[in-house]
Amino acid sequence: AQSVTQLGSHVSVSEGALVLLRCNYSSSVPPYLFWYVQYPNQGLQLLLKYTSAATLVKGINGFEAEFKKSETSFHLTKPSAHMSDAAEYFCAVSEGRTSYDKVIFGPGTSLSVIP
Amino acid sequence: NAGVTQTPKFQVLKTGQSMTLQCAQDMNHEYMSWYRQDPGMGLRLIHYSVGAGITDQGEVPNGYNVSRSTTEDFPLRLLSAAPSQTSVYFCATTQGSYNEQFFGPGTRLTVL
Numbered sequence: 001a002q003s004v005t006q007l008g009s010h011v012s013v014s015e016g017a018l019v020l021l022r023c024n025y026s027s028s029v030p031p032y033l034f035w036y037v038q039y040p041n042q043g044l045q046l047l048l049k050y051t052s053a054a055t056l057v058k059g060i061n062g063f064e065a066e067f068k069k070s071e072t073s074f075h076l077t078k079p080s081a082h083m084s085d086a087a088e089y090f091c092a093v094s095e096g097r098t099s100y101d102k103v104i105f106g107p108g109t110s111l112s113v114i115p
Numbered sequence: 116n117a118g119v120t121q122t123p124k125f126q127v128l129k130t131g132q133s134m135t136l137q138c139a140q141d142m143n144h145e146y147m148s149w150y151r152q153d154p155g156m157g158l159r160l161i162h163y164s165v166g167a168g169i170t171d172q173g174e175v176p177n178g179y180n181v182s183r184s185t186t187e188d189f190p191l192r193l194l195s196a197a198p199s200q201t202s203v204y205f206c207a208t209t210q211g212s213y214n215e216q217f218f219g220p221g222t223r224l225t226v227l
Contacts, residue, residue, distance in 0.1 A: 009155060032213050043119075043205055043218035044158075051213050090157060094214040099146050100165050102173075103209070103216055105157040 002026050002093045004106035012112040019063075019078040021109050023091030026072070032094040033074045034103070035065055039087045047089070050074060061085070086113045117141050119219035121206050127225045128196040136191040136222050138206030144217075146209040147189040151175065151202040152221075158205065164189055196226045 007022040025033065033050040048059025055067045061084075065076045074091060091106040122137045140147065148163035160173030164183040178200060180192040193200060206219040 004157075034215070036216075036218075041221075043220045044207075044216075045218070046215055049213055049215060097214070099144075099209045099214050101214060102160060102163070103214060105150075105159075107155055107157040 002028070002030055002095050002104045004091050004093055004104055006089075006091055006106040006109050008109055009107065010110045010112070012114060013081045014114050015083055016080050019076070019081045019085065019111065021076040021089050021091075021111065023065075023074045023076065023106060024072050025074065025091075025093050029069060030093040030095070031097045033065075033067060034092040034094070035059065035063070035074075035076050036090045036092060036105075037087050038090065038108075044090060047076070081111075081113045083113050083115065086111055119206055119208055119217055121204075121219035121222050123222060124220070125223050127227065128193070129227055130196060130198060132193075132196050134193050134196065136193075136204055136206075136224070138189045138191065138219060139187050140189075140206075140208045140217075141187065142208055142210065142217065143186060144208035144210045145186065147183070148173070148207050148209070148216075149179070149181065149189070149191045150205045150207065151200075152205060153202050161191065161204075193224075198226045200224065201226045 003026040035047040036044040037047045038044045050067045058064045095101045119140045145166045149161040150158040162181040164170045204222045207216045
């Protein structure tokens with residue numbers, strides 16, 4: 001079964017600084033990888049997804065993630081943090097290719113942006 | 116399109132009480148699921164359904180019951196609430212070629 005780890009339960013960055021949130025999946029290559037964002041008191045929404053079409057994936061709000069098979073990683077980055085980026089971020093993997101396959105979520109990383 | 120809706124938004128229960136968390140979707144998706152979110156543990160799958168009349172257990176099903184009589188609705192029942200069930204509950208649907216999930220706004224449940 002797949003598993004997901006996210007290094008750092010809490011990350012703080014200054015406004016305008018680089019955002020780097022780390023995600024590693026278990027050794028077998030998952031068909032799909034996701035990053036979801038959760039703003040305070042809201043549900044999760046999709047930030048971006050990897051579907052094997054390209055290793056560098058661009059998402060909403062200036063975020064992107066790079067799939068690296070050799071490192072079993074799918075880290076999320078944004079060149080310049082904005083105050084509105086403060087939220088909880090979840091990395092997730094799909095166990096299969098169909099909509100009936102389970103999605104496994106990491107524990108989440110809380111991002112704080114310091115003015 | 117409302118997407119995925121959940122009621123209530125907040126609920127306080129006493130130990131031993133029962134209640135039903137409602138989830139409805141207007142996206143005509145077959146797959147629906149319930150998660151609970153606890154600090155530092157991400158989202159854990161409670162139950163899921165691949166279509167009307169079909170449900171199955173997820174990672175943490177104990178103390179919860181589900182049914183799926185229609186495509187639109189997927190209620191989650193707490194049979195006898197316990198303090199360990201204090202959590203935020205999310206309903207989600209899945210569609211499309213890439214298993215993308217759509218989440219409801221959540222129900223924050225406190226069991227005293």
